[in-house]
Amino acid sequence: MTKPLRVAVTGAAGQIGYATLFRLASGEIFGAQQPVILHLIELPQAQGALDGIHMELDDCAFPTLAGVEKFSSDNLELAFKDVDWVLCIGSIPRGKGMERSDLIRINGPIFTNTGKAINAAASRDVKVLVVGNPCNTNCLIAMSHAPDIPRANWFAMTRLDQNRAASQLAIKAQRPVAAVQNVAIWGNHSATQYPDFMNAKIDGQPASQVITDHDWLKSTFISTVQQRGAAVIAARGASSAASAANAALDTVKSLVNPTPAGTCISAAVLSDGSYGVEEGIISGFPLSSDGKNWKIIQGFQVDEFSRSKIDATINELKAERDTVKDLLP
Numbered sequence: 001m002t003k004p005l006r007v008a009v010t011g012a013a014g015q016i017g018y019a020t021l022f023r024l025a026s027g028e029i030f031g032a033q034q035p036v037i038l039h040l041i042e043l044p045q046a047q048g049a050l051d052g053i054h055m056e057l058d059d060c061a062f063p064t065l066a067g068v069e070k071f072s073s074d075n076l077e078l079a080f081k082d083v084d085w086v087l088c089i090g091s092i093p094r095g096k097g098m099e100r101s102d103l104i105r106i107n108g109p110i111f112t113n114t115g116k117a118i119n120a121a122a123s124r125d126v127k128v129l130v131v132g133n134p135c136n137t138n139c140l141i142a143m144s145h146a147p148d149i150p151r152a153n154w155f156a157m158t159r160l161d162q163n164r165a166a167s168q169l170a171i172k173a174q175r176p177v178a179a180v181q182n183v184a185i186w187g188n189h190s191a192t193q194y195p196d197f198m199n200a201k202i203d204g205q206p207a208s209q210v211i212t213d214h215d216w217l218k219s220t221f222i223s224t225v226q227q228r229g230a231a232v233i234a235a236r237g238a239s240s241a242a243s244a245a246n247a248a249l250d251t252v253k254s255l256v257n258p259t260p261a262g263t264c265i266s267a268a269v270l271s272d273g274s275y276g277v278e279e280g281i282i283s284g285f286p287l288s289s290d291g292k293n294w295k296i297i298q299g300f301q302v303d304e305f306s307r308s309k310i311d312a313t314i315n316e317l318k319a320e321r322d323t324v325k326d327l328l329p
């Protein structure tokens with residue numbers, strides 16, 4: 001019998017958590033032969049909601065769901081014991097008119113305890129995906145408090161941006177989204193991110209050859225992706241949830257499966273200095289995985305236009321890091 005994977009989800013009763021758990025339990029993410037034990041983690045006042053979710057998980061009768069364990073965020077060391085994956089979703093979402101960075105002093109402190117508890121209790125090979133905003137800097141905070149967990153095991157989510165960018169390119173080119181590949185997201189999951197059309201491909205051709213309206217690529221495309229989260233909040237009155245859950249699950253799937261040749265996946269990872277991005281910050285890069293280990297893909301074309309966009313988003317990440325200096329050990 002295959003050993004179950006233990007997958008912890010913080011904020012499990014929130015919008016994104018609720019849209020994530022059932023797919024994690026279903027076998028879709030880790031495979032139909034891989035049992036999963038879910039660790040649901042919530043604030044003390046949301047434990048009742050977790051009971052309801054537990055009932056619903058039972059009622060799905062997923063053959064791959066080998067257990068559900070519920071925890072209060074008061075006792076994170078217990079919650080993270082032996083976990084193989086942690087999806088850090090639990091945190092406050094922004095409202096209308098806010099930037100994600102406005103959450104930094106509210107959500108940042110959550111990630112000091114998260115990092116310490118992961119370091120103390122999780123599997124030594126745990127992989128951590130930070131979704132709670134501002135996710136790059138929250139990931140930096142958590143990682144900094146977990147010195148015993150390899151740096152390569154920490155990710156912040158830019159996959160929603162990648163998916164948004166691919167969809168926008170597909171709509172403009174009037175092609176199915178499956179025809180769009182190799183879309184990188186550079187830098188911060190914020191309004192300064194750089195969705196890279198220069199290296200993107202549509203039907204295997206450079207996107208900038210298929211889409212000849214280069215003004216659109218350089219302006220509307222970029223700002224639409226940068227502002228998509230705010231546009232959803234304005235329209236829905238709440239931040240993206242189903243698409244964010246989908247992106248978190250896409251991130252995990254893409255890391256545990258080999259990346260097809262000629263394509264990239266997008267996640268923010270600790271910079272090793274590639275592409276002139278300052279070492280020590282968590283930045284979006286084009287990645288590929290062999291199903292176990294990932295690497296930053298080298299050789300993406302970065303012209304003067306891309307350079308200025310990447311520099312702007314990296315400068316914002318450096319400023320965020322300075323804002324949370326007191327939360328870094």
Ligand SMILES: NC(=O)C1=CN([C@@H]2O[C@H](COP(=O)(O)OP(=O)(O)OC[C@H]3O[C@@H](n4cnc5c(N)ncnc54)[C@H](O)[C@@H]3O)[C@@H](O)[C@H]2O)C=CC1
Nearest residue numbers: 011013014015016043073090091092093131132133157244
């Ligand atoms: N990186 C990305 O692409 C995206 C990130 N987000 C972010 O994800 C976060 C969660 O969003 P939603 O699920 O929509 O919010 P939500 O408010 O619906 O759910 C958050 C849940 O987290 C719980 N929570 C709060 N503090 C906690 C703690 N310390 N430990 C455990 N649980 C805690 C709350 O009780 C709540 O149930 C927000 O910060 C949001 O901005 C949202 C969309 C995309």
Ligand SMILES: O=C([O-])CC(=O)C(=O)O
Nearest residue numbers: 094133160229230239240
């Ligand atoms: O915009 C927000 O606050 C939520 C989020 O990160 C996104 O939808 O990309």
